[in-house]
Amino acid sequence: MRVGSRRFIVSALAVPVILYCVLVISPYAQAFYISLTDWNGLSAHRDFIGLANYTRLVTDGVFWTSLWHNVIAVVVIPVVTLALGLFFATMIRVGRYRARGGSAGVRGGGVYRVAYFFPHVLSVAIVGVLFSSVYDPTSSGLLNGALGAVGIDPVNWLGDKQTAYGAILAVIIWLSVGFYVVLFNSSMSSIPAELFEAARIDGASRWQTFWRLTLPLIWDTVQVAGVYLGIHALDMFAIVNVMSAAGGSGGPDNATQVLGNYLYLTAFADSEFGYSTAIGVALLVLTLLFAWVSLRLTRRERVEY
Amino acid sequence: MSLKTKLLKTEDGPPPPGTRPAPRASRPTAGPAPDRSIGGTTLNVFSHGILLTWTVLVVVPLAWAVLSSFKSTDEVIGDPWSLPSKLRWENFVEAWTTAEIGRYFVNTTIVVALGSALTLGMGALVAYVIARYSFRGNRMVYYLFIVGMTFPTFLAIVPLFFIARGLHLANSLPGLAIIYSVYSLPFAVFFLTAYFRTLPAALAEAAFIDGCGHWGTFLRIMLPVARPGLVSVGVFVVLGQWNQYLLPLVLQSSPDKYVLSQGLANLAVSQGYAGNWSALFAGLTISILPVLVVFLSFQRQIQAGMVAGALK
Numbered sequence: 001m002r003v004g005s006r007r008f009i010v011s012a013l014a015v016p017v018i019l020y021c022v023l024v025i026s027p028y029a030q031a032f033y034i035s036l037t038d039w040n041g042l043s044a045h046r047d048f049i050g051l052a053n054y055t056r057l058v059t060d061g062v063f064w065t066s067l068w069h070n071v072i073a074v075v076v077i078p079v080v081t082l083a084l085g086l087f088f089a090t091m092i093r094v095g096r097y098r099a100r101g102g103s104a105g106v107r108g109g110g111v112y113r114v115a116y117f118f119p120h121v122l123s124v125a126i127v128g129v130l131f132s133s134v135y136d137p138t139s140s141g142l143l144n145g146a147l148g149a150v151g152i153d154p155v156n157w158l159g160d161k162q163t164a165y166g167a168i169l170a171v172i173i174w175l176s177v178g179f180y181v182v183l184f185n186s187s188m189s190s191i192p193a194e195l196f197e198a199a200r201i202d203g204a205s206r207w208q209t210f211w212r213l214t215l216p217l218i219w220d221t222v223q224v225a226g227v228y229l230g231i232h233a234l235d236m237f238a239i240v241n242v243m244s245a246a247g248g249s250g251g252p253d254n255a256t257q258v259l260g261n262y263l264y265l266t267a268f269a270d271s272e273f274g275y276s277t278a279i280g281v282a283l284l285v286l287t288l289l290f291a292w293v294s295l296r297l298t299r300r301e302r303v304e305y
Numbered sequence: 306m307s308l309k310t311k312l313l314k315t316e317d318g319p320p321p322p323g324t325r326p327a328p329r330a331s332r333p334t335a336g337p338a339p340d341r342s343i344g345g346t347t348l349n350v351f352s353h354g355i356l357l358t359w360t361v362l363v364v365v366p367l368a369w370a371v372l373s374s375f376k377s378t379d380e381v382i383g384d385p386w387s388l389p390s391k392l393r394w395e396n397f398v399e400a401w402t403t404a405e406i407g408r409y410f411v412n413t414t415i416v417v418a419l420g421s422a423l424t425l426g427m428g429a430l431v432a433y434v435i436a437r438y439s440f441r442g443n444r445m446v447y448y449l450f451i452v453g454m455t456f457p458t459f460l461a462i463v464p465l466f467f468i469a470r471g472l473h474l475a476n477s478l479p480g481l482a483i484i485y486s487v488y489s490l491p492f493a494v495f496f497l498t499a500y501f502r503t504l505p506a507a508l509a510e511a512a513f514i515d516g517c518g519h520w521g522t523f524l525r526i527m528l529p530v531a532r533p534g535l536v537s538v539g540v541f542v543v544l545g546q547w548n549q550y551l552l553p554l555v556l557q558s559s560p561d562k563y564v565l566s567q568g569l570a571n572l573a574v575s576q577g578y579a580g581n582w583s584a585l586f587a588g589l590t591i592s593i594l595p596v597l598v599v600f601l602s603f604q605r606q607i608q609a610g611m612v613a614g615a616l617k
Contacts, residue, residue: 004518004519005438005440005519006440008434008438008518008519008520009434009438009440012430012431012433012434012523013430013431013434013446015427016427016428016430016431016490017431017446017449019427019483019487020449020450020453020487020490021449022468022472023465023468023469023474023483023484023487023488024453024461024487024488024490024491025449025452025453026464026468027460027461027462027463027464027465027468028452028453028456028460028461028464030464031460031461031463031464034463034464041467084359087355088355088356088359091352091355091356092352092356094349094352111360112356112359112360113608114601114604115360115363115364116359116360116363117600117604117607117608118363118367118597118600119363119367121544121547121596121600121607122593122596123547123548123550123565123566123592124548124550124566125548125550125566125567125569125570126565126566126569126589126592126593128570129569129570129572129573129585129589130366130367130370130589130593131366132573133370133373133582133585133586133589134366134369138382139384139385140381140382140383140384140385141385142365142366142369142385142386144385145384145385145386146385146386149386174362174363177359178363179611182608182611182612183612186612234457235457235459237459237550237551238548238550238551238566241550241554241570242550242570242573247574259459260459260551263459263462264459264462264551264554264555267462267463267466268466268555273463276463277460277463277464279459280457280459280460280461280462280463281460283457283459283460284456284457284460287455287456287457288455291455
């Protein structure tokens, strides 16, 4: 240890650690206690009511509907996004075949990656506003206008219970795919060319090469991507709050309700802070459960190359 | 799909998907060349077709919003696939001033710039100390920050709302920037600690021998050397904070402190009642185009930074 180390350590850590403890750690710690009270936020007064908020959760139909929607998102968004991402990344690399050895650029490959990636840097809320107009129930909406051209009557995408949640999931997939195309493309390009050469000489078809060679070699990346997408799918707050009927109600009739939005409405529309914090604890449990399950499911021998 | 299988079947053998370019030109002996190049062309056309379809799906909604922002409200209500009859720049003026998109835009820029700078500054400092100094409680500080990464922000939002009001951080742009930065801090500390560990210890040693103090070593030697790591983390932090919706929605209740995402969502609801669609589209375009310009100018760094971050 050098002279003055201690003073440096203390002076360097003091401000960040204090701010972090006051604004991040203490709210998390308080949340567990608040979830055991009937606090409505109006007064400092709050009664300790034990697990009453949690027993109420179990019997709350909207809670279960929201939870179910989150589970659907956690399964559908990663599966569809990863499948499309792998498919497009493979297609870009197939195009690359024609490029002469060593040259980095494919005709158009870079353009695709730029175009695909762009939605990912837009704010989710802004994308939500855009797609609310795309899904406009009249024929002035982009989608219904296109359907009208082939003689299909306008569909009330966000107003119909059948289509509303699917329409919202599609937007999340729309904005996520590009990032994974770029990610997989980059991890595929780190696979040594000799391996593909060898597979080709052995007469492997494209299909076999993909399943037996490419996918196992980038499996680590796919796995991380899946967990990352799943954790984001547990959120869904911004998109539902922006796109769902009547200004973020999670409607129509809770058809698009997710835990994040339900928590927000319970706290800041109904002032039931105790109960909404209990929903937050449930969301934490769900997050940890998802992380644990996905780590178990995807554990697999790492392939070295 | 049947087209795909057909195309895949008409061709037995090369080139598999995901192939590195086989250096065919330099290898005249490799296989029946004519057959292969025909297969390659068909597949190439097919893959470009698929890739173009998705490009269209991505570009059309965005282009539609930009075109619609030049339309009058009557035209917006009409055929969505028609072009604007003339370029109505006044829509943008209206969105920027009357609809206050300008204010929201400036607010967002201030909060994200300040928030990201604070995140990187505090993150680098904490990470450097954790990575380079051994002291009692070192691990504890590290795990304290890691815990914050595993918890969903939703859990903290109710207590945070009251704490922020108590400390006068709510309804304030610097206040929101501080809150953004502490919530981005776990991520920054996590990646930058790993990054500082990879830097050679000899660097700091040399600086000490040359008479640099602790702060001098950090500010003049380590920070400049860590620049690539800071850029990668910075890209994530800026995008994450630009994307924020929950925190401003809860903390910024007065409209003059709104950030862009929140203001635009609010505008979408109110314009829906007022029926002023052209201002909404102009607002959307104002929110999208600057991001597009920044993205196109830095897309190489952004893509590389984000991909590198995800692969670690």
